[in-house]
Amino acid sequence: MKPTLAKGVQDKQVREQILRDTIVNVLESNFKKYGFNPIQTPIIERFDVLTSKYAGGEEILKEIYTLSDQGQRELALRYDLTVPLARFVSMNPNLKLPFKRYQMGQVFRDGPLKPGRFREFTQCDADVVGSSSLFTDAELLALASDVFSELNFEVTIKVNSRKVLDALIPVEDKNGFILSLDKLEKIGSKGVKLELLGKGFDEKVIDSVLDKLSLDYNSLKAELKDGMEEIDSVLNYCKLLGVKNVVFTPSLARGLSYYTGTIFEVFLNNSKITSSIGAGGRYDKMIGDFSGKDFPAVGISFGLDALMSALDNYDKESYVDVILLSINQDDESIKLMQLLRKEGVNCEFSLKNVKKGLDFASSYKIPFALFIGEDEVKNNKYTLRDMTSGEEFKFGLNDIVKKIKRL
């Protein structure tokens, strides 16, 4: 048989997985710095949980993968990490609040395929459950800002509030209006107006909304009191937290229906990648649907695959530090290799001849090769070659470890 992958899923090669590790480490260390702790929920959930009232909404439901458990129950693969969190919170009523958790894992959506859009992909989420303080919203923006600065990304964090949108748009079918408004940057105000007229909205209303969107911060504040007070508060906390790249964007909408307050999206500056690389918001109602009791909550989600396409400099092809090349000294080489491993050096022993071993090292950019011949064993000094510069050193064990670890 000629084996292939299922449509819309990917293998990750070594160089990709090493880059992924780098990003995951940055995310994890920042989640921890900001007081988040890890949990894990299963990939398989009950279908009725994933399709509950405040869950992902109609658009996502069409894309659920279903399966059955020996034909007994209706099961499904999770399509995000937020609905499972809501289920988790409701099943663990004794959690001390605020509960700050992070989770990273694959999620599944059986939707249309586009370049860069997959059916199995990884989300990295941090959420705070049980605090309605807007300080929490700002802290997530600070977290995002730290993550991207550590990854050397220049980003803009766009912030808005569902309450601003509510005050701004005096119509019944807010969702339809919001979906068009979300395209303001892409298609301009003329394009948005045309689309909204097409949807049957009143021209006067459209013009008034678009006019308000062109107001400066203080004038808009005077127009829309409530939501703007919250935005004010979040922006002030951001200042205290040292976040510099936050921009209030009253047209920012976010698709998902469960948001109730602050919403935000992170975009790369000057990049070919124009979709957001992180996003989130406050959803104070969703958990209540599961637990019968409302829990204020706010979260952020980083798309690992989007981050990887933004970072795609694969400068490391292997975790191996040194390849050991034995010249008829297999037994001694093996013993030496174990000593190096005890010191935490990542070693590989070439089972083939020296030339093939060197080729192997070059093709995977392994930084060092260690030659072990008769003289070397006799004098307990081995030849270490720096594979980049070609330099060679005659070293004992300790100096080999020092040289390799200085990398």
Add this chain to the structure above:
Amino acid sequence: MKPTLAKGVQDKQVREQILRDTIVNVLESNFKKYGFNPIQTPIIERFDVLTSKYAGGEEILKEIYTLSDQGQRELALRYDLTVPLARFVSMNPNLKLPFKRYQMGQVFRDGPLKPGRFREFTQCDADVVGSSSLFTDAELLALASDVFSELNFEVTIKVNSRKVLDALIPVEDKNGFILSLDKLEKIGSKGVKLELLGKGFDEKVIDSVLDKLSLDYNSLKAELKDGMEEIDSVLNYCKLLGVKNVVFTPSLARGLSYYTGTIFEVFLNNSKITSSIGAGGRYDKMIGDFSGKDFPAVGISFGLDALMSALDNYDKESYVDVILLSINQDDESIKLMQLLRKEGVNCEFSLKNVKKGLDFASSYKIPFALFIGEDEVKNNKYTLRDMTSGEEFKFGLNDIVKKIKRL
């Protein structure tokens, strides 16, 4: 609605996930030390790939979760990481050999539930593809030995070879015979004999096999040449590699049908957990089924859930190092917190009052609390309380960082 979990899957609480991180870190660092590199394959695979000739065998096929891709193709959830590796190798013909990869991830089996047996569980595998050297087999045993010694487990690694079993058991239906023999330690030779008689095997053959199993190493070696030469070789390499806890066990069988040479299982000494916590073997034929070309291969799989039940000392409940308690000094506290985070300290800011903050810290065993009041801000010296001893210190920022990181 009252949300519940699907049957046979689990949530991992924070304390479990922290313990899991510890184990995963030990596994990953040892995989790297031994020259392995990470890849990732998807959870969703094509049904025809997972049910291919040399794949898991009939027993596992009954337990496959199937799903469909918009009704177009037959898909399934992976039930191990070995069959996907075989697919990966055949789809990447230009891999430099030997290809040493590790992968950790969830796998799915819709089988009967027992205590400690789940339908979604995590495997951590290291495999070497493209080397038939028995040194490779021994290296996996050295890797296992290092992992368990770092986790402070006392283990016995039982080793056998399919070739030993072939020479030992002169019957057609080897699998039926082997499945009974595998129970030798559990039910004794009398029990095994009864079971084999019940399966219709010849009494003389049964007696002769059981007799041979009681022979000492050298006598057995004289009886069965071929497979024993391989065992000899593996055990010699183990000596060179410094592995001490390997025991040749001619009755060890391993269920899976794809093994062709060395097989091994790791057991805890003096533990209530009697099932193996790691296992593997050589499978030189399976990849050939996918690629049309035989690749020798050998691998080991660690069961993360089994390791967790063996280790279940949850001594850490949170990654948070210090909780900041503001006494009417919120703005200053927030600024100080960001400085601590810059130094890599994991911080949490109590949004509630001081007493609630201290309770929160105690309940999650957070090691430090930092009090920030008017005097503290004025003098730039803060009160750091060691939550275990109750000791308090008046420190500036640098000393706070030093004290916390010394932990």
